[in-house]
Amino acid sequence: MICALPMYPFPAASLRVFWTALRDNLQRAGLQRLPLELSQPDDLLRHWQRSDLLLSQSCGYPVSTLLRGKVQVVGAWHFDVPGCRHSNYSSTLLVRREDAGKSLAQFGGAVAVCNERHSQSGYHALRSAVAPLARDGRFFSKVLFSGAHRHSAQMVAGGEADIAALDCVSAFLLRQQEPAVFERLAAIGFTESMPGLPLITSLSTPATALAQLRQALSMCCQAPELRDSLGAMRIAGFSALDENDYRICAARAGQNTKDGLADW
Known part of the structure; x- marks a missing residue:
């Protein structure tokens, strides 16, 4: 098996x-x-x-x-980990440290990065978070796909994207494994618990x-x-x-x- x-x-x-x-x-x-x-x-x-x-x-x-x-x-x-409760979890909204004081609404027109389209935590959770903020069906100027939460964090830290939603468990574990990347990032909130x-x-x-x-x-x-x-x-x-x-x-x-x- x-x-x-x-x-x-x-x-x-x-x-x-x-x-x-x-x-x-x-x-x-x-x-x-x-x-x-x-x-x-x-x-x-x-x-x-x-x-x-x-x-x-x-x-x-x-x-x-x-x-x-x-x-x-x-x-x-x-x-x-922060963002989890019992068997539920959420996604951490990660941005560059210099943008830590912004609200999610202030990222209208920014570039988002997601791991992939079938991801609840990286794609659909972020989509739900910005849905009330969208105008004419759009919120971000562009949505990129990285293939993995680790790569999404690297792209935000490196300036290729402005915001990403990472499964809060992945974000916690990756922070320990890639401190140089995560010291350039900040969390501005969590998505809905799922x-x-x-x-x-x-x-x-x-x-x-x-x-x-x-x-x-x-x-x-x-x-x-x-x-x-x-x-x-x-x-x-x-x-x-x-x-x-x-x-x-x-x-x-x-x-x-x-x-x-x-x-x-």
Whole structure:
């Protein structure tokens, strides 16, 4: 079976410790053929739809649209970072430090950068944030696409763009990994709180295995021996969720289009 946790830039050593503990827990519960190491998928959409996928992490918008009816939602982690509450998260609005005193409304006509169009945190959250400020369907003068939250932060810091929305967990972890970039950036607020990045499994995963996954994830998030690794990853808990919890992502995106926010 395939397992991966591809969405967050977790410290590699901490992620290995966590996966080893989760794997051992799942094996004790009776699940077999578990990989020794987590996969590093290149094509996420194909990876998410594999019939032998036991565990991975996706994004709320794809789960509510492209993947709806094609995967099962296991749940979502709680993170101990600003912008998160229980299993919900938001996006950090990042600008250059010299623009820290500006409000979001003052970025009308600026250049925004997003990681990609199917991202809830990088694209749709920002789109929803500026929707009340748009005129004739537009707010920014241009929207660029970077391919990754890390690259979006680099583009704002380097002056190629003026503002970006980064998943608040990614922003927290990247700040530790790229201090030279983030010392040139400032946060001017957070977007609307939404269900956190969903942990998913294949449609073919039996109900018993799904229950075992949820139980193992919950137990590992409370294990005293994992305290240091969980702390480094900022994981503070786990909630079982299902596909219906993510309908709000597609609904918000659809409302923005209905309201005329076609091209920012």
